[in-house]
Each structure stands twice: as structure tokens, then as C-alpha cells.
Amino acid sequence: MNHSNIFDSIPENLKDEKFEEIVNSPTVRIERILSKGHRSPAAGWYDQDENEWVMVISGHATIEFEDGNFVKLSRGDHLNIPAHRKHKVSWTDPSQITLWLVVFYG
Numbered sequence: 001m002n003h004s005n006i007f008d009s010i011p012e013n014l015k016d017e018k019f020e021e022i023v024n025s026p027t028v029r030i031e032r033i034l035s036k037g038h039r040s041p042a043a044g045w046y047d048q049d050e051n052e053w054v055m056v057i058s059g060h061a062t063i064e065f066e067d068g069n070f071v072k073l074s075r076g077d078h079l080n081i082p083a084h085r086k087h088k089v090s091w092t093d094p095s096q097i098t099l100w101l102v103v104f105y106g
Helices: none
Strands: 018-024 028-035 051-058 060-065 070-074 078-081 087-092 098-105
Touching (some): 051 060, 051 070, 060 098
Antiparallel strands (some): 018 028, 051 078, 060 070, 060 087
């Protein structure tokens, strides 16, 4: 059994975005992501074979979709992104750490 807290080990300074795998099985993968002013590369989109459920635990972010839609997320907001729906993170709050919980599933 693995026990930890989602708020453990959050650095004060976050130069690079941080991805941490919490669970990995054949059917589901769960990650904690820490962002502070980070965004996806300007060119290209995430086009994943898996569905992706994201929740902002703290902070603020904006996800952009290839069709031009934007979804702003704040503390407690969550969003399900179907497989192959092209998207990217266009903004995260540069003044505070945005803590994401992300679940990838088939």
C-alpha cells in the first residue's frame, strides 16, 4: 500500500513543470502535475489515444482546443477530454502553482 498526500513536496520555486505518476496500471494512469506559468508548446496539439480527466486542485489554468474553444479552470474545476480531442494548455497562473490531478483511461 502506498500512502501520501497530494500537497506533499510542492516546491516553492518551480522552474520546470513537474509531472509525477501516482498510479499506473494497464487500464488507468493517474498523475499529479505542478505548473507555474507553464504552457504547452505553441506548435502542435496533444492527440492522445486515451481519455483524459483533469481537475485543478489549486491555481488557475486555461485549456485550448483545436476547434477554437477555451476552458478556464480554477480550484475544484474538472473536465473530461475524450481521446483524440486535440488540446493544449494555453495558460497557467504565473503568480502561483497550479496543482492538477489527471486521470488517463481507456
